[in-house]
Amino acid sequence: MGNNEITNQIRRLRFDNNEMSQQDLAQKAGCTRQTIIAIEQGKYNPSLALAFKIARAFGKKIEEVFLCNG
């Protein structure tokens, strides 16, 4: 399910945003906490729509949250 070529900065950004919990981020992005955990661990690559929602939750651009190493 995961693709190691895509990494993300979600964990760091959560702590930069007043130590936002995974639950809070999940509510803002409209997904489950388990999905946030899976994305953070690189086990699941979100769809473009969810990636945008997560980036929007941090007030960042999508490329600032998700990085493609390929």
Added chain:
Amino acid sequence: MNKTQKGAWCGVLMSVFILLIPVIRMNIAVPIPSMRTDIDSTIPVERTNIWGTIKTDPLLSNLFFIIIPVVLLLLAFFFINRKRNNAEAEIDERDRFIARRALIATFVSICVIPIVACAVAIFALEPQATIQIRIFPLILYFTYIIFILIFSVAILVQYGWGGKDGK
């Protein structure tokens, strides 16, 4: 554990329960001479199987095969679909993705069951033997139950059985 995982656990428990009923009932109904010492094994025992039990005890069969699974399913769906005040989404794209992959895997593996059923019939009986027509809906019924079992297990495997809760 999210809604999909709870549903999958319900599916596993329900299907295992339903699949075990014939085995339990068959062992209760049929004395096995080779395994029982309290009966005279020289007396020919009528070869009874699950189909024979169904024939002799239709009320219990209906109860076990239809009512109890339906009640279990309704109870499971009632508990899983309870309204919560939590603002967090209960199902998202990852859950749908997992369910879709489980469905594909289940459809691929379920194709084997009718083939196995036919092979068992041929080897257990003989190629020229005939079987009663009422066995076919039962094969379909058990295929459906096995479908639920494989689908549920495929979901749980993808979630890691839910023990880690995604951590």
